[in-house]
Amino acid sequence: xxxxxxxxxxxxxxxxxxxxxxxxxxxxxxxxxxxxxxxxxxxxxxxxxxxxxxxxxxxxxxxxxxxxxxxxxxxxxxxxxxxxxxxxxxxxxxxxxxxxxxxxxxxxxxxxxxxxxxxxxxxxxxxxxxxxxxxxxxxxxxxxxxxxxxxxxxxxxxxxxxxxxxxxxxxxxxxxxxxxxxxxxxxxxxxxxxxxxxxxxxxxxxxxxxxxxxx
Amino acid sequence: xxxxxxxxxxxxxxxxxxxxxxxxxxxxxxxxxxxxxxxxxxxxxxxxxxxxxxxxxxxxxxxxxxxxxxxxxxxxxxxxxxxxxxxxxxxxxxxxxxxxxxxxxxxxxxxxxxxxxxxxxxxxxxxxxxxxxxxxxxxxxxxxxxxxxxxxxxxxxxxxxxxxxxxxxxxxxxxxxxxxxxxxxxxxxxxxxxxxxxxxxxxxxxxxxxxxxxx
Numbered sequence: 001x002x003x004x005x006x007x008x009x010x011x012x013x014x015x016x017x018x019x020x021x022x023x024x025x026x027x028x029x030x031x032x033x034x035x036x037x038x039x040x041x042x043x044x045x046x047x048x049x050x051x052x053x054x055x056x057x058x059x060x061x062x063x064x065x066x067x068x069x070x071x072x073x074x075x076x077x078x079x080x081x082x083x084x085x086x087x088x089x090x091x092x093x094x095x096x097x098x099x100x101x102x103x104x105x106x107x108x109x110x111x112x113x114x115x116x117x118x119x120x121x122x123x124x125x126x127x128x129x130x131x132x133x134x135x136x137x138x139x140x141x142x143x144x145x146x147x148x149x150x151x152x153x154x155x156x157x158x159x160x161x162x163x164x165x166x167x168x169x170x171x172x173x174x175x176x177x178x179x180x181x182x183x184x185x186x187x188x189x190x191x192x193x194x195x196x197x198x199x200x201x202x203x204x205x206x207x208x209x210x211x212x213x214x215x
Numbered sequence: 216x217x218x219x220x221x222x223x224x225x226x227x228x229x230x231x232x233x234x235x236x237x238x239x240x241x242x243x244x245x246x247x248x249x250x251x252x253x254x255x256x257x258x259x260x261x262x263x264x265x266x267x268x269x270x271x272x273x274x275x276x277x278x279x280x281x282x283x284x285x286x287x288x289x290x291x292x293x294x295x296x297x298x299x300x301x302x303x304x305x306x307x308x309x310x311x312x313x314x315x316x317x318x319x320x321x322x323x324x325x326x327x328x329x330x331x332x333x334x335x336x337x338x339x340x341x342x343x344x345x346x347x348x349x350x351x352x353x354x355x356x357x358x359x360x361x362x363x364x365x366x367x368x369x370x371x372x373x374x375x376x377x378x379x380x381x382x383x384x385x386x387x388x389x390x391x392x393x394x395x396x397x398x399x400x401x402x403x404x405x406x407x408x409x410x411x412x413x414x415x416x417x418x419x420x421x422x423x424x425x426x427x428x429x430x
Contacts, residue, residue, distance in 0.1 A: 050358035051316065069319065070311035077304040089292040096285035101266065103315075104284070108323035117350065122337040135332065143265035 002060035003028040006048070008035050009211035010179075012107050013068035014055040015172035018211075020072045022202035023163060024079045028057075032213035035112050069103055072165060084164045095159045098147065098166035101140050102173045109136040110176065133180045137173075141187050144170075148189040156196050163197060171197045175208050217275035218243040221263070223250050224426035225394075227322050228283035229270040230387035233426075235287045237417035238378060239294045243272075247428035250327050284318055287380060299379045310374045313362065313381035316355050317388045324351040325391065348395045352388075356402050359385075363404040371411050378412060386412045390423050 005021065005028040007014035021028055033039040033054055040052045049056045049066050057065045065071045076084040085092045108114070110133050118124040118132060148154045158166035174184070174194045184191040197203045208214060220236065220243040222229035236243055248254040248269055255267045264271045264281050272280045280286045291299040300307045323329070325348050333339040333347060363369045373381035389399070389409045399406040412418045423429060 050361040051320070051355065052358070053320075065308050065312065067312040067315040067319070069315050070308050073311055074304055074308040077307065089289055092292065093280050093285050093289040096288055097280065097282040100282040100284050100318075104282070104319055104323050105266070105268075108319050109329065113354075114324065117347070118337070121346065122333070122339065122343070124337065128337070131336065132332070139328075140266065143267070146265040 004031055004058040005029065005055060006031050006033060006045075006058065007055040008033050009208045009214040011035065011054050012111070012172040012176040013053075015175055015206055015208060016168040017055045017057070017068045017071055018206035019163075019168050019171060019203050020075055020084060022205050023082060023084065024075055026075075026079065030212055032211070034213070069099070069165075072168065076165075082162065084168070086159060086164070091153070091159060094151075094153060095164055095166045098144065098158050099169045101144050102166075102169040105140045106136055106173055107169075107176070130180050134182060137177055137180075137182050138186075141190060145187045145189055148193070154189065154193075157193055163200065163203070167193065167197055170194065171203055171206075219246055219273040220244065220270060221246050221248060221260075221273065222270040223248050224423045224429040226250065226269050227326070227387040227391040228268075230390055230421055230423060231383040232270045232272070232283045232286055233421035234378075234383050234386060234412075234418050235290055235299060237420050238297060238299065239290055241290075241294065245427055247426070249428070284314070284380075287383065291380075297377065299383070301374060301379070306368070306374060309366075309368060310379055310381045313359065313373050314384045316359050317381075317384040320355045321351055321388055322384075322391070345395050349397060352392055352395075352397050353401075356405060360402045360404055363408070369404065369408075372408055378415065378418070382408065382412055385409065386418055386421075 003021070003026060005018065007018065007030070009032065033045065035054070039045070040054055046052055048058070048064050051066060053066070055068055055071070057071050065074060072084060085095055115129050118129060124132065148158060153159055155161040157163045158170060170190060170193060174190065198207070204210065218236070218241060220233065222233065222245070224247065248260065250269070254260070255269055261267055263273070263279050266281060268281070270283055270286070272286050280289060287299060300310055330344050333344060339347065363373060368374055370376040372378045373385060385405060385408060389405065413422070419425065
């Protein structure tokens with residue numbers, strides 16, 4: 001395939017995509033960008049991805065895909081086994097909704113550039129940033145826990161016993177939460193699913209501390 | 216179908232979904248929730264959607280779908296004509312990436328509950344809130360404009376001449392921007408696409424000012 005993954009070890013969206021590539025059994029070259037040093041804001045990176053974000057997936061022909069959730073859907077269409085979405089429309093709607101609860105309600109509020117803006121423009125100190133981060137996790141993790149705990153469709157993973165799109169997002173977000181010591185006691189189902197995923201090789205290999213730039 | 220749309224006229228995610236339902240030619244009962252009055256935080260609403268968010272789409276059998284982007288994908292699978300995503304995987308990856316630039320990078324930062332938190336916890340006044348809103352629009356609309364203007368795949372709409380998933384997000388976000396008087400002069404391609412969409416009956420019918428609760 002000749003895939004090149006432009007990413008960063010601690011980036012939650014990068015973690016999602018790494019786990020997806022691993023689940024699909026796809027090899028990739030790993031290129032790291034230290035976000036804090038502005039390494040995704042260089043002219044050469046912006047020429048590849050004008051948004052200046054990771055991850056970006058470069059294919060053998062030089063073409064580039066962006067936005068982790070879009071890349072994961074593409075991967076699932078082009079490399080259908082093992083599937084990351086259920087076969088039925090109802091199941092896909094459930095899995096996508098769970099994934100987007102994290103992808104559209106938690107992660108966008110808690111990434112590095114947002115925390116940076118709060119510090120610079122609102123003078124938020126570490127305690128205020130921790131409060132912000134924790135608040136947005138809580139606001140979504142509470143209903144996420146409720147939905148997962150209540151549904152007979154929840155298995156070892158978010159939907160049955162095989163990992164998929166929602167699990168990719170959950171796994172990456174729980175890693176992200178650890179940076180702010182989020183107490184997982186209130187979210188036993190999420191914690192159980194995370195522990196299950198964290199024992200799978202595809203997820204282990206995608207975990208932030210196991211990346212080459214995690215020094 | 217007996218669809219019930221639980222939503223709010225000014226909610227950007229609601230606007231997206233209304234336009235999608237209209238494009239598919241689906242009728243729905245309109246139920247409005249005044250977000251500022253906490254009408255999505257009542258026990259009965261939370262029983263239906265524990266996240267306490269709009270939109271939610273209730274089906275005839277009482278089952279409920281949540282998360283606008285998940286609902287739109289479901290609509291496109293169950294009611295495939297007219298399609299909201301291209302037929303090819305490359306095209307779908309492009310359209311989803313454009314949609315998620317708005318759905319995952321702009322809208323989550325600029326919705327009502329986030330602005331409320333900034334006011335309450337950081338003492339942000341109207342000027343600071345306008346600065347925040349404008350900043351996150353700009354950070355994504357600049358690369359979005361670049362990507363749309365540079366691609367031969369951009370047509371009257373984001374991808375060719377027929378409206379799809381990315382257009383639904385773009386349309387709703389530009390409506391949202393108007394609340395903060397975002398100057399669209401820097402985004403001529405986005406503005407052109409918005410104007411095209413705004414002349415289509417399915418979008419006109421979905422526009423915030425044309426809803427029953429827009430009084």
